[in-house]
Amino acid sequence: xxxxxxxxxxxxxxxxxxxxxxxAFAALVKRYRDAYTRFAVRMTGSLLxxxxxxxxxxxxxxxxxxxxxxxxxxxxxLYQIVVNECRTYTSRxxxxxxxxxxxxxxxxxxxxxxxPDVALREEIERALDCLPTDQREAFVLKHVExxxxxxxxxxxxxxxxxxxMRVCRACDRLRELLEGVHNA
Amino acid sequence: MRDETRDTGLDPRVVGALRGxxxxxxxxxxRLMAQAEAEIAHRRATRPxxxxxxxxxxxxxxxxxxxxxAAAIAAVAALSTLAVxxxxxxxxxxxxxxxxxxxxxxxxxxxxxxxxGDFNEWRPDKTPLIAPKPGVWSVSLPLSPxxxxxxxxxxxxxxxxxxxxIPSSDEFGTESSVLLVAPTKIGAS
Numbered sequence: 001x002x003x004x005x006x007x008x009x010x011x012x013x014x015x016x017x018x019x020x021x022x023x024a025f026a027a028l029v030k031r032y033r034d035a036y037t038r039f040a041v042r043m044t045g046s047l048l049x050x051x052x053x054x055x056x057x058x059x060x061x062x063x064x065x066x067x068x069x070x071x072x073x074x075x076x077x078l079y080q081i082v083v084n085e086c087r088t089y090t091s092r093x094x095x096x097x098x099x100x101x102x103x104x105x106x107x108x109x110x111x112x113x114x115x116p117d118v119a120l121r122e123e124i125e126r127a128l129d130c131l132p133t134d135q136r137e138a139f140v141l142k143h144v145e146x147x148x149x150x151x152x153x154x155x156x157x158x159x160x161x162x163x164x165m166r167v168c169r170a171c172d173r174l175r176e177l178l179e180g181v182h183n184a
Numbered sequence: 185m186r187d188e189t190r191d192t193g194l195d196p197r198v199v200g201a202l203r204g205x206x207x208x209x210x211x212x213x214x215r216l217m218a219q220a221e222a223e224i225a226h227r228r229a230t231r232p233x234x235x236x237x238x239x240x241x242x243x244x245x246x247x248x249x250x251x252x253x254a255a256a257i258a259a260v261a262a263l264s265t266l267a268v269x270x271x272x273x274x275x276x277x278x279x280x281x282x283x284x285x286x287x288x289x290x291x292x293x294x295x296x297x298x299x300x301g302d303f304n305e306w307r308p309d310k311t312p313l314i315a316p317k318p319g320v321w322s323v324s325l326p327l328s329p330x331x332x333x334x335x336x337x338x339x340x341x342x343x344x345x346x347x348x349x350i351p352s353s354d355e356f357g358t359e360s361s362v363l364l365v366a367p368t369k370i371g372a373s
Contacts, residue, residue: 025220029213034206041206048316051208051324052286058216062223121201128202143192144202171192178198 006030014071017062025062032075036082042140043086045129049093057085079155083137090133127177131170138163139170215284218326222282282326283365287334289346292319294338301334301360303327308337327365335360 005027008016013031016024036057040050060081061068068077128136141152142163149160156163192199287299297313303325304310313321313336321336333352336344345351349361 020224022217022220022224026213026217029216033213034208037208038203038206042202046316047206047208048286048322050206051212054208054212055216055219055284059219059223062220120197121204124198124201140202143199167192171194174198175193178195 009072010074011071014065014068014074017065028074029058032078035075036079039140039145040082040086042125042128042144043133043137044089044093045125049089053085053089054082056089057081060085076154080157083141083155086137087133124178127174130177131173134158135166135170135173138166139174142167215324215326218282219284282328284324285327285363285365286322286324287313287336287346288320288322289313289336289338289344290320291338291344294319294321296339297321298337298340299323299325299334300337302332303334308340327363329365332363332365333360334363 002023005013005023008024008027010028010031013024013028017028037047037050037054040053040057041047044050044053057078061078068074070077128140131139137156138152138158141147141155142149147155149163152158152163153160158166289297291297294315297315298308299311299313300306300308311323311325313323315321334346336346338344343359345359346361349363352360352362
């Protein structure tokens with residue numbers, strides 16, 4: 001891909017994708033490739049699942065690029081798709097095979113002797129997985145992605161006061177679940 | 185920007201651990217662009233063509249231009265025949281599309297796992313699975329729509345049939361698994 005294409009604005013690239021230009025799409029992918037990966041990993045619980053979600057996110061964006069009303073804010077529009085796709089993925093997984101795959105993975109993980117840092121991180125991730133999806137989503141956007149409540153409200157379509165409540169409950173629950181970490 | 189972590193009452197290590205960077209695999213873009221290219225090709229092949237020759241037109245020709253008009257009409261007729269022929273051949277020929285399928289095998293004792301099937305000439309060395317979580321082995325593969333047979337090879341020698349799939353056996357009684365890949369419906373979300 002040429003530097004010239006990479007230098008184009010989001011608006012120009014979105015316009016290119018609308019007319020079927022794959023180079024423009026590739027440039028958008030390159031620009032935003034890992035911007036939302038961390039959020040997807042925290043929501044799905046693994047990089048492997050996040051990879052699936054992000055493939056689906058980009059194909060949805062590609063098919064529905066005509067619905068991007070403000071191409072200058074392509075990133076914010078894409079973020080909305082990421083949030084929706086993570087919600088869909090986690091709800092489907094809960095109804096489908098999470099018991100089989102995740103419980104097996106957890107019990108297997110518990111059998112391995114991990115380094116202290118790795119063990120701490122795994123404990124934190126497990127605690128995060130225990131939160132209801134809406135609380136996990138609000139907590140991650142606020143305290144991991146460090147967005148403002150106004151930004152989160154725009155992306156999720158949830159009111160600011162409801163978001164504050166969700167974040168507050170998520171923090172309370174995490175403190176309970178991670179009591180050992182706090183007392184260490 | 186003010187770090188609001190302290191307002192949560194959480195140990196800073198908690199949020200710190202969650203803020204670690206996550207990077208998608210190196211082949212992420214290649215897989216995605218393959219999907220996008222297949223979709224563009226499919227769109228082009230199935231795009232409805234306007235039957236412009238069916239719309240009404242008025243031609244006014246003087247006696248002096250009769251020969252020129254006849255020649256022009258003949259040329260248009262020839263070109264439209266070519267267009268119809270091209271259009272038909274494009275529509276009947278299916279584009280090469282692939283679907284990405286993720287294979288997962290749970291085996292805590294395995295030291296290595298690979299997959300064999302009709303898509304890799306049944307070669308055990310060709311498609312290894314990786315285990316980002318201990319004991320959870322997986323790989324995503326691009327497969328063409330249709331019926332595929334496969335099996336897992338554990339530790340380079342143990343033949344394992346996918347317990348979550350349809351079983352099948354060949355004329356020698358060797359069991360394998362069957363996967364039916366349906367083509368993506370363009371426009372479905």
